[in-house]
Amino acid sequence: MHVLILGGTAEARRLAELLTAPAVPGRTVTSSLAGRVAAPRLPPGEVRIGGFGGAEGLAGWLVRERVDVLVDATHPFAGTMSFHAAGAARTAGVPLVALRRPGWEAVDGDDWRSAGSLAEAAALLPSLGSRVFLTTGRTGLAAFTGRPELDALWFLVRSVDPPEPPVPRRMDVLLDRGPFALDGERALLAAHRIDVLVTKDSGGRATAPKLTAAREAGVPVVVVRRPPVPDGVPVVAGPEEAAHWVTGRMAA
Template sequence: MHVLVLGGTTEARLLAERLVGGEPAVRVTTSLAGRVASPRFLPGEVRVGGFGGGDGLAAWMREHRVDALIDATHPFAATMSRNAAEAAVRAHVPLLALRRPGWVAQDGDRWHPAGSLAEAAELLPALGERVFLTTGRMGLAAFAYQEELWFLVRSVDAPEQPCPPRTEVLLDRGPFDVAGERELIRRHRIDVLVTKDSGGDATAPKLAAAREAGIPVVVVRRPPVPEGVPVARTPDEAVQWVRTRYASG
């Protein structure tokens, strides 16, 4: 059984490890978009680069005889998820979305929800002047017009232009810990945090550090999974889905 995993997340890597290590009847190919310069090692087969939209993905799956497709991309990779849903229908391949649960506010949190990066940028002037921006290297154009605010931008690779004029870039890769996030907020005098609701444990310590510091957090809501696509919350749930597909032929 050939399973294509659309990867780029910790969950995708864990899924590949479980399938390759524990399911000898399953062949695994993980596809990466190629946006990270030095991705971590992945077991099984790996391909890098885009497919050319839903049509290209469907053609690739037909050519390589893919039996099941798992969308384990980042919760905010909405375009790729739409392409996966379209391709699955065209190629007649069953599709599963693997999505880690989103974060939940706790006592003491000062969260301000936003529907997009643009909406998040609009909220900032009323909340603070020194912004810890942890939304990744893409999409910074939404904040570029905020000339009066200072931004600390953290990402794995160098961010794309345009960026806000008053920006300091911090290149780093999680997981992070609360002590490190606490020191980062203190050293840079951060008074507002911006994050996407990515979920998971790797980058959650910044939320705890912001709660301790009493600073507001702008949380960008994640886009919905395409309608009709079943969702697994953990790699183990996705493995069980694969087993069920294999057992059913």
Template sequence: MHILVLGGTTEARALAESLHADGSGTRVTTSLAGRVAAPRLPPGEVRIGGFGGAEGLAAWLREHQVDVLIDATHPFAGTISFNAARAADQAHVPLLALRRPGWAPVAGDDWHFADSLEEAAPVLPGLGRRVFLTTGRMGLAAFAGLEDLWFLVRSVDAPQPPHPPRMRILLDRGPFTLDGERELLRHHRIDVLVTKDSGAAATSAKLTAAREAGIPVLVVRRPPVPEGVPVATTPAQALAWVATRV
């Protein structure tokens, strides 16, 4: 059995590790987009780079005799998810989406919502002047016109222009501690946090720190999973689904 995992997330790596270690002889290939300079590689076969759209992915599925396709990409990697749905349909390969649950506000949170980075940008001036931007290095062009605001931008790799003119870059990779996030907010005098609803505990400490500090949080909603694609929320659920395909 050959399983292709569209990866790049902690859940994808955990799934590949479990599939590789189950002793069944399953062939596991993990595909990474190649946007991170030094990714954490999972066990098994790894390919890096795009497929050339839905048609290219469908051709790869046929050529490499893939039996199961699992989309375990980042919740905001919308393009590859819709390409995966079309490719799986064209190649007649079962598809599962592995998506960690999103975050939900609790008592004391001051959350505001937007459907995209472009929609979030004009909302920011009404929420604060010193922004902790944790949406990654992609999409900073949406905030490039906000010349009166100061940004602390945290990402794994350095962002490229266009980006906000008043900006400090913090290169770091989670998981992040609550004490560390508290100190960042205090030291940089942050008065608004911007985040994507990526979910996961590894990066949720910033939400607690913002709540404690009374700082508003601007949350970018995640795009939907393509219609008709079944969803697992944990690697264990994905493993159980794969077992039904053997």
């Protein structure tokens, strides 16, 4: 049996661990990484890096490699890849499940503003602060450029790899990879005099301490809503649940 995990997340790595240990004769687990991070943390099992060439290319790969189960464990904001996976699974007749960590939920004391896109998030910033902690990754930074009111802001951009232009006019880059500790996030907000935070609703614990630090400091947070999972695709919330779903399909 062959399982393909569309990965790049901590949950995808954990799922690969669950499906490869202990080893099961005749079971192949392949994790596919997009290749956007220079030095990714590789999961156990087989690994392929790079795109498939859209839904059609992925469908062809599923057929050629005799994939029995497909797991979309990509980042919650990898919306295009999720729709490609859904289309490819239909074409190839392969069962598909989406592994999505739950989104964050505001608690008492949080000052959150919801945005449907990076552009909407950028439009909110001038009324909220002038020193922005931008934790949306190295792509999409063009949304925070090109307008005088945005050029007047200062941005601290945190990402795993260096961002490429176009980027905000006034910007410092912090290269770092989670998980992040609460004490470190508190110190970062204070040292850079951050007065507004921008994040995607990625969920999970690895990067959640920034939200606690912002709440404690009274810093407003702009939260970009995640795109929907394609219609008809079942969703599980954790690697253990995904592993149970996969093994159930393999035993059928």
